[in-house]
Amino acid sequence: MARGDGPALSHDAGREAVAAVWRIDAPRIVGALARYTGDFALAEDLAQEALAEALVGWPRDGVPQNPAGWLLTTGRRRAIDAFRRRAARDERYAALARDLGEGGAAAGAAPDGEGGDDVLWDPDRIDDDVLALVFVSCHPVLAREARVALTLRVVGGLTSDEIARAFLVPTATVQARITRAKKALAAAGVPFAVPPAAERAERLGTVLSVVYVIFTEGSSATSGDRLVRLDLAAEAQRLARVLARLVPDEPEVHALDALLELTAARFPARTGADGEPVLLEDQDRRRWDRAAITRGRAALARAHAAGRGLGAYGLQAAIAECHAVAPSVAETDWPRIVALYTALGRLGPSAVVDLNRAVAVSMAEGPAAALPIVDGLAAADALAGSHLLPTVRGELLARLGRPDEARRELTVAAARCGNERERAVLQRKIADLR
Structure with a gap:
């Protein structure tokens, strides 16, 4: 392979450069390799091998002009x-060798193995490749938990820890x-392709849930020193838009697109100059972002127009x-939000939905009306290990003038919180209560 175009980097700087490219382009690289090889599991292994080479070579040789290529x-x-x-004489090897032009000039490859960082991305195939990755990862041969984990790993680029x-x-x-998921896909001989319409419908629910989870991790990172991971959130938004083009008659696809746009619209104001x-x-x-709000409301209108009522994402x-x-928090239509969370809870009971409803109730009717809801969740040991419930309970207790109890709850929340930025906010609230 050719040496990099830039100067040599320190070990840490080189690794950071590799990580930045990988976080952005991993799905496209794995997708393209899966299309070329026809083997989903092999594609990720090949991508990981390339990543390992970059971790060694880029700090020494510099970052290539086209890192993803x-x-x-x-x-x-x-x-x-x-x-x-x-x-x-494998037929697939011969086709790949011709494509790469081994022994002669070809796009993305030079004679004798030199060069090789100028692979041309086909913009008409990138979306299809990544979308195919999502659908393959969500194949019904896999258990739901395996579908979500595999898609987050391969498409979202999340680590196993995340x-x-x-x-x-x-x-x-x-x-x-x-x-297990990779082995199951290989054993079943699952082809790498966006499935036909008949199969697409049965996998769509899981696909939407995976895109939603990727966005959730991006919008409120569970760990690290950033509150918002724009790379993950943007990837989820892109996937939602691709899905909206692919299945334009499915209202929940437009609803998810709307949800992501309307939530991401607040990103510019969610952190201060130093990331707090x-x-x-x-x-x-x-x-x-008013443009994102306009796009989100238009997507929600398309979901409404189907006339089937709103689902969970809607x-x-x-x-x-x-x-x-809403012009402000005080002028927000909190009673409507309470009603929407109530409907959402009936559609799919969830401790997180109940907790969010409690927050809305506290804004619409006061903290005294919301505390019994939260106490009920605590008694049921809902969201065990999560910082969310003690955070909300601590806030309600503080508003009710019970600072000692509030401090205890917020201290538990801070101990459980994996995000450094969010933990710092909790610690400041604890200090303020003293």
Whole structure:
């Protein structure tokens, strides 16, 4: 492979450069390799091999002019090596060798293995490749937990630790699910392709849930020193838009698109200059992305137009719309938000929905009306291990003038919180109560 175009980097700087490219382009690289090889599991292995080479080579040689192309070319060359080992004259190896132009000039490859960082991305195939990755990861041959874990790993680029924290399970459990999922896909001979319409419908629910979870991790990171991970959130938004183009007659696809747009519209005001969280009541609403709000409301209108009533994503999008159009927290239509959360809870009972409804009730009717809801969740040991419930309970107790109890709850919340920025906010609230 050719040396990088830039100067040599320190070890840490080189690794950071690799990580930045991988976080953005991993789904596209894995998708392209899966299309070239026809083997989903092999594609991720090849991508990981290319990543390992980059971690060694980029700090030494500099970052290539086309980093994603470098990784893709490296993965494709490793594919040729793999097929060469499998069979001397394998048909797929021959096709790949012709495509790469081994022994002669071709796009993305140079004679004698030099060069190779200038693979051309086909914009008409990138979306299809990533979408195919999502549908393959959500194949019905897999258990639901395995579908979500595999898609978050391969498409969302989340680490096993991040997925484990998002679902409150051990990291080893997530790793085992991903390994079993790959083996199940290989054993079933699942083709790498966006499925036909008849099969698409049965997988769509899981696909939407995976996109939603990716966005949730991006909008409120469970760990690290950033409150918002724009890369993950943007990837989820892009996938939602692709889905909306692919299945334009499905209202929940438009509803999810609306929810993501309306939520992301608040990102510019959610953090301060140094990345610290800014609470909703303190946000400068002039910084909200009005174009995103317009897109989100238009997508929600398309979901409404189907005339089937709103599903789970539609109801959440309607809640987000209430916030988006309100001039301030005080002028927000909190009774409507309470009603929407009540409907959402009936559609799919959830402790998180009940907790959010309690927050809305506290704004509409006062903290005394909301505390019994939260106390009921605590008595049922709902959301065990999560910082969310003690955070809300601590806030309500503080508003009710019970600072000692509030401090205890917020201290528990801070101990459980994995995000450094969010934990700092909790610690400041604890200090204020003293």
